[in-house]
Structures are given as C-alpha cells and as structure tokens.
Amino acid sequence: MTNQHKRRLMIGAAGAAGLGLLGPLVRAQSSERVIRLIAKKFVYTPAIIELTKGETVVLELMAMDVTMGFNAPDFHVRTDMVPDKVTTVRLTADKPGKFEFFCDVLCGDGHEDMAGTIIVS
Ligand SMILES: [Cu+2]
Numbered sequence: 001m002t003n004q005h006k007r008r009l010m011i012g013a014a015g016a017a018g019l020g021l022l023g024p025l026v027r028a029q030s031s032e033r034v035i036r037l038i039a040k041k042f043v044y045t046p047a048i049i050e051l052t053k054g055e056t057v058v059l060e061l062m063a064m065d066v067t068m069g070f071n072a073p074d075f076h077v078r079t080d081m082v083p084d085k086v087t088t089v090r091l092t093a094d095k096p097g098k099f100e101f102f103c104d105v106l107c108g109d110g111h112e113d114m115a116g117t118i119i120v121s
Helices: 003-018
Strands: 033-040 043-045 048-051 056-063 068-072 077-081 087-092 097-102 115-120
Touching (some): 033 068, 056 068, 056 077, 068 087, 077 087
Parallel strands (some): 033 056
Antiparallel strands (some): 056 087, 068 077, 068 097, 097 115
8 A cells, every 4th residue: 555545545534534434443454344234124135144154354334324232242242322423333153053143222213123134144
C-alpha cells in the first residue's frame, strides 16, 4: 500500500468516526472474512451465515430502524446493534453444526421471531 493510500484511508476513518459510524474496536485481520449483517424489523439479512469449521470472521452489524440485539450463545457472542452505528464482533466457528442467533433486545411485535442460523461445516 502506498503512503498516499494510507493517508486517504486514515482520513476516511477519521471522517467516519466523526459521524459515529465506526463501531468499537474489533478490526478484521487481513486473513479474516468480514460479513455484514443487517437487522431490520424483524429480520436479519442474511438470515443464514455459512462458515467453515475453524474459521474466524468479523461480523459488521447494522440496525436499520431500532436497537436490536445479536446473540449467538453457542459462540459466546452477543452485542447490541444500534442504529447509525456499525458494531463489529469477532466470531470463531469452533464446532460444526447448525446454531441459532437471535435478537435479545425487545424491539417490537416481531421480536420473538427474529432469528437466524449459523451453519458451520
Ligand atoms: Cu428484538
């Protein structure tokens, strides 16, 4: 990467931080796949996340309307998803199988059904 590129990226990051768009803290390593997950009343897109056993991914979580939750208890990952903010979490697919993730922030009428599936193979 050239210095010019680096500078442009830094300016971009600073601008995004100023708008409150940067989530905390987790930055993807170059080897990690980044998966964007959108929550909107009352669905996750994508609803199915397919991972390879042993893979670590960074999830970029965005809520489009109200605060939602993301909870994948089998992988000990949970966080709030706050509108106008990208929240990042790291998840390691350490075992094969089908696992549910779901919203655990009461977000409205469809909250109880708000869930998705992580498939690890
Ligand atoms: Cu909810």
